Amino acid sequence: MTVLYNFDKPIERVGTNCTKWDLMEPAFGVPASDGIPMWVADMDFEAPDVLQEATKSLIEKANYGYFTGEPEMKDAVAWWMETRHGWSPDPRHMFSTAGLGNAIAICIQTFTDPGDEVIIFTPVYHEFTKKIVNADRVVKESPLVIDADGLYRMDLDALGKSLSGKEKMLLFCSPHNPAGRVWTVEEQKALAAFCIRHDLILVSDEIHHDLTFPGQTHVPMPVAAPEVAERLVMLTSSSKTFNTAGSRLGTVTVPGADLRQRFGHALKALNLQANLLGCVLTCAAYSPRGAEWVDQLTRYLDGNRSAFLDAVAQIPGLRPMPMQATYLAWVDFTNTGMEMSEILRRVRNDARIAPSVGDEFGSGGEMFLRFNIGTTRARINTAISRLQDAFSDLQ
Ligand SMILES: Cc1ncc(COP(=O)(O)O)c(C=O)c1O
Numbered sequence: 001m002t003v004l005y006n007f008d009k010p011i012e013r014v015g016t017n018c019t020k021w022d023l024m025e026p027a028f029g030v031p032a033s034d035g036i037p038m039w040v041a042d043m044d045f046e047a048p049d050v051l052q053e054a055t056k057s058l059i060e061k062a063n064y065g066y067f068t069g070e071p072e073m074k075d076a077v078a079w080w081m082e083t084r085h086g087w088s089p090d091p092r093h094m095f096s097t098a099g100l101g102n103a104i105a106i107c108i109q110t111f112t113d114p115g116d117e118v119i120i121f122t123p124v125y126h127e128f129t130k131k132i133v134n135a136d137r138v139v140k141e142s143p144l145v146i147d148a149d150g151l152y153r154m155d156l157d158a159l160g161k162s163l164s165g166k167e168k169m170l171l172f173c174s175p176h177n178p179a180g181r182v183w184t185v186e187e188q189k190a191l192a193a194f195c196i197r198h199d200l201i202l203v204s205d206e207i208h209h210d211l212t213f214p215g216q217t218h219v220p221m222p223v224a225a226p227e228v229a230e231r232l233v234m235l236t237s238s239s240k241t242f243n244t245a246g247s248r249l250g251t252v253t254v255p256g257a258d259l260r261q262r263f264g265h266a267l268k269a270l271n272l273q274a275n276l277l278g279c280v281l282t283c284a285a286y287s288p289r290g291a292e293w294v295d296q297l298t299r300y301l302d303g304n305r306s307a308f309l310d311a312v313a314q315i316p317g318l319r320p321m322p323m324q325a326t327y328l329a330w331v332d333f334t335n336t337g338m339e340m341s342e343i344l345r346r347v348r349n350d351a352r353i354a355p356s357v358g359d360e361f362g363s364g365g366e367m368f369l370r371f372n373i374g375t376t377r378a379r380i381n382t383a384i385s386r387l388q389d390a391f392s393d394l395q
Pocket of ligand 1: 041098099100101102125173177205207208237239245248249250
C-alpha cells in the first residue's frame with residue numbers, strides 16, 4: 001500500500017540545535033521568529049516513518065556499545081546504487097567517513113602533497129575551496145561557462161590550456177551544487193578523458209545523486225565513464241537525500257586497487273569507522289520504503305522549483321538559473337544594477353530571508369545568491385512575496 005507523505009506539514013526546528021534555524025540570526029542577523037532560512041543545504045521535512053522506526057528500535061535496545069552492522073550498511077548502499085542509479089559498486093571497495101566533507105578532506109590529504117593544485121569547477125560548493133586551502137594545497141579554479149539556454153558547462157579546452165603541471169586532483173560535483181546541473185554521459189566522458197590525459201585523480205562528489213527533477217537522469221561516473229575507474233574516487237551518502245547530515249556518515253568507493261590501498265591506509269591511520277546511528281539510518285533509508293519517500297519528495301521539490309523559479313523570473317533584475325537537480329536555486333542578481341551589499345540588505349533586512357551568498361562559491365558567484373527551496377510550499381510562497389516586495393521599486 002502506498003503511503004502518502006505530507007511535505008506541507010511544518011515541523012518545529014527552532015531551539016532543536018538546528019544549524020539552519022538556530023544559527024541564522026547569529027550568522028546573518030535574520031531572526032528565526034520571522035525569518036526564512038534558505039542557506040545551508042538542509043531540508044525542513046519530517047523524517048519518513050522508516051527512519052523513525054529504525055531509530056526507535058535502536059533506542060529500545062538500550063545498547064549503544066561497539067556494534068556490527070557496517071557490512072549490512074554497505075550492502076544497502078550497493079542495493080540503492082544498483083536499483084536507483086544502475087551502478088553496481090562492490091561493497092568491498094567501500095569505506096566509511098564522518099560525512100563527505102570529511103571524505104573530501106581525506107582525499108586531498110591522501111592523494112596530493114602540500115603545494116599541489118586541485119582543480120574545481122566554479123562556482124561550486126564552498127567547502128571544496130576551504131578543504132584545499134586548509135590542507136595547504138592550491139585551488140585551481142576552472143570557471144564554468146553559461147550557454148545560450150542558461151546551462152552551466154565545463155570548458156575543458158580552456159582548462160587544458162591553463163594547466164601548470166602541478167595539478168594532481170580534480171574535485172567534481174555531480175549533480176552540481178550550486179549550478180543545478182545533471183551532467184550528461186558525454187560531458188562526463190570528456191571529463192574522464194581529460195583526467196586520463198593529464199594524469200589526474202578524479203574525485204566525484206555525488207552527494208546530490210537522488211535529487212534530480214523529472215526528465216533528468218543522474219548517471220554515476222563509473223557508469224558514464226568506466227574507463228576512468230582506476231583513478232576514480234566516488235563520494236556518496238544518504239544524508240542529503242534523507243536529510244540525515246547529523247548522523248555524519250559518508251561512503252567512499254574506490255574501484256582501483258592502488259588508490260583503494262592508499263585510502264584504506266589513511267583511514268586506518270585516523271582510526272575512522274562508520275558510526276552506529278549513520279549505519280542504522282542508511283540501512284533504513286536505502287530500502288523500498290525509503291525509495292517511495294524519495295519519489296514523493298522529488299515530486300514535491302519539483303513543485304517548489306516551479307513555483308520559486310517562475311515567480312523569481314518575473315521580478316525585474318532577478319534571473320534564476322535552470323535547475324536540473326538539487327533543492328538549491330541559484331539566482332543571478334546582476335541585472336538589478338545594485339551592489340551586493342544593497343542586494344543583501346534588501347534580502348536579509350526587508351525580506352527577512354537568509355540565502356547563501358554567491359561569492360563563497362568562487363569565481364562567477366559574485367552576483368548570485370543561493371536559495372534553499374527544501375521547505376514547505378507555504379514558506380516558499382512567503383519567500384516569493386517578500387522578494388517581490390523587496391525589489392518592487394525595480395518595476
Ligand atoms: C556537494 C557537497 N558535498 C558535500 C557536502 C557535505 O556533506 P557532509 O554533510 O556529509 O559533510 C555537501 C553539503 O551540502 C555538498 O553539497
